[in-house]
Amino acid sequence: MNWAACVPMAAGLAAAPLLTSVINRTKAFFAGRQGPPLLQPYYDLAKLLGKGAVYSRTTTWVFRAGPVVGLAGAVGVLALIPAAGLPALAAFPVDWIVFAYVLSLGRFFTVLAALDTGSAFEGMGASREVFFAALAEPALFLALAALAILSRNLSLSGILSGLQPGLWMEKGPALALVVGALFVVLLAENARIPVDDPNTHLELTMIHEGMVLDHCGVDLAFIQYSAGLKLWALSAIIVSLVLPVRAGSPALDSAAFLAGMAGLSVAVGTVESCMARLRLLRVPALLLGACALAALALVLVLR
Amino acid sequence: MSRSSLRLQNGERAELKDVPLLSLREFHGDLLCDIRQGGRLASLFGHPVGDGVRLFAVTAHGDTGELSVSSADAGDSYPSLTPDCPQAHWFEREIAEQWGARPEGHPWLKPIRFHRPYRGGLPSDGGPLPAGVTDYFQVQGDGIHEVAVGPVHAGVIEPGHFRFQCHGEDVFHLEISLGYQHRGIERALVGGPGPRSIHLMETAAGDTSVAHATAYSWAIEALSNRRSPARGSVLRGIALELERLANHTGDLGALGGDVGFLPTASFCGRLRGDFLNLTALACGSRFGRGWMRPGGAAFDLEAPRAAELLERLGQAMSDVGNAVGMLLGSPSVLARFEETGVVSKASAEALGLVGVAARACGLERDVRFEFPAGIFRMTHIPVSTWESGDVFARAQVRWLEIQRSAAFIAEQLVALPEGPIRSEPAAGLEPESLAVAMVEGWRGEVCHVALTDAAGRLARYKVVDPSFHNWMGLALALRDQQISDFPLCNKSFSLSYCGHDL
Secondary structure, three states: OOOOHHHHHHHHHHHHHHHHHHHHHHHHHHHHOOOOOHHHHHOOOOOHOOOOOOOOOOOOHHHHHHHHHHHHHHHHOOOOEEEOOOOOOOOOOOOOHHHHHHHHHHHHHHHHHHHHOOOOHHHHHHHHHHHHHHHHHHHHHHHHHHHHHHOOOOOOHHHHHOOHHHHHHHHHHHHHHHHHHHHHHHHOOOOOOOOOOOOOOOOHHOOOOHHHOOHHHHHHHHHHHHHHHHHHHHHHHHHHHOOOOOOHHHHHHHHHHHHHHHHHHHHHHHHHHHHOOOOHHHHHHHHHHHHHHHHHHHHHHOO | OOOOEEOOOOOOOHHHOOOHHHHHHHHHHHHHHHHHHOOOEEEEEEEOOEEEEEEEEEEEOOOEEEEEEEEOOOOOEEOOOOOOOOHHHHHHHHHHHHOOOOOEEEOOOOOOOOOOOOOOOOOOOOOOOOOOOOOOOOOOOOOOEEEOOOOOOOOOOEEEEEEEEOOOOEEEEEEEOOOOOOHHHHHOOOOOOOOOHHHHHHOHHHHHHHHHHHHHHHHHHHOOOOOOHHHHHHHHHHHHHHHHHHHHHHHHHHHHHHHHOOHHHHHHHHHHHHHHHHHHHOOOOOOOEOOEEEEEEOOOOOOOHHHHHHHHHHHHHHHHHHHHHHHHOOOOHHHHOOOOOOHHHHHHHOOOHHHHHHHOOOOOOOOHHHHHOOHHHOOOOOOOOOOOOHHHHHHHHHHHHHHHHHHHHHHHHHHHOOOOOOOOOOOOOOOOEEHHHHHHHOOOEEEEEEEEOOOOOOOEEEEEEEHHHHHHHHHHOOOOOOOHHHHHHHHOHHHHHHHOOO
């Protein structure tokens, strides 16, 4: 077995919560505050893992399965993501379709668990989540399809590891469009402003947070950790596209990759600090805009 | 203005025997006539007389600056005013709940605070009344769902229950049920004034301490033929405007927070504290408790402290300008604020909205301008209005008022009149009298009506917080809106639960 293939996944599992930290620190900087410690998400996870869980009598096994399937989905997805020129743990042709649907499987169960509670807030959150996810999915697929054609490779590892800096010179516009579409998908999938507000306490405006209101303890830890993994996975794709650094030394490549991840989180935090959240009615327009960017990229690479 | 009613100035006393006692038909007709001529119902309340209930109505006429008072004996039931005069609806529900006088023909008769009637001899099953248990309006049909929010909320806010009838994300109807904070303040004031009275007023609505304490002080001064010296009156104006500055700034920040716009949310949160600290500099309490007292002010602003206040005010104002400039200059924020939660001018007028909510619909309603008393007789603050009636208008009116209040304070601080801050205590209250005192609190019109008995004690003390008028405005603002915009609309009205529940 090639141990190097385990590195991207191990790094993701270990460092994913840090991205949330970087985003929060960026937002704190813009707000003139110091912000929580960088390791705060880990403290939170440790705290939640030490807690018991309360289950409503109206819920069934579906409610308990939601966080577990969600975590399994996020870990499964991570196994397909290469990083810093290293291939992923698992790579096979058209694995990006598996990537999209394993991600959706986790969401499907989170939605079922939310509906299982019978709460009005969770129902509204679930309905919004499904609606927006359905609009984000074509953008993701079109973007990945454009990349596959561009790199003449069918697996995520092949696409992202095989990317050479020279490609930006040749196919810059198409790549830029793909990155733009994926950035919007990243914001939508990870419940960030302008689509969702991860910090809000207002149940009526919640999307992702609304769905997990009734989870606590270990279940909530699973949910938060899988959210971190999902953010890591999508960020890794974008960073691999934007910074295809191939310095030849794994240490330098890894450093560039990690710096890219931090930079992307800063960008997400900056977006969150500089603009208000969109009215829910306007979110579909943003997601359709991402679809249009990705479709345009596809047209450019097919030309 | 109808000929039969008694006319009063804001903060003036009248003998109870001079208040005309009309037949119900005349009372009804006079009120409608007053309202049609541009008056608005400032207060409508019941007072037990013998076995029955006497209704007192105070109508405010902004054009002449006069208040008209009339009364009528209602008995156990009376024809409801609400079908002809929607702004009476909440008052009539209150009267029915407090005194068991039933307004016949009221379209929406339900409890508002969920307590037993004050009047003895009414049928009662004796048990406690659980707040929020009532028949809610329901919409039936395909795809309709009901969302219940509260009384326990996720944020650190007061309890209130909101029932939405929705179709997907669209709100057809919102019903608001309050009463969880009912403490019985009006009842506790009867037999006063006592040592606790002023403290009850300062905590009627905690964020409106200065306005309620000032209104109470004016009412007591009117009833005891006492006046605040000039310096005391100026201090009252300064206190009132400092309260407005702090709350408006806090609300603008909270509006930013509700749309996820972080910079203004954080900065205004701090700046609200800066303004509260200015009040603390003057009297030791961030909420101005202990500053306003019958007869004037209890704490003076000596020259060094006035100078420090002025300097710190200037610093805070320049920061507020930056923070609000970011908020109202940001396209993504404007996209959320504009055309959200619109209340039409006609609805605002029919419901009798007051304060920021009314001025944001283009209505020139401001007690400081229409019924000036104290320092506002000498110095006028321009009325800040905006036409669009949406969240943006309510934010914009707040920002205009912040600037004008700060200018007023700065102007007054450099020209504080010499002399005492508080007049000598009076012997007692005039017996068998009535006094009306209105103050423009930061939310809107605070109206206090005091009635004394033959011994010169308070027989009835009616408090109307602006929230009492405006909660229904919020319910209307939500019609045909997105349910996800409710928190934003709610914050733009920024109403008080305890001020309503008393």
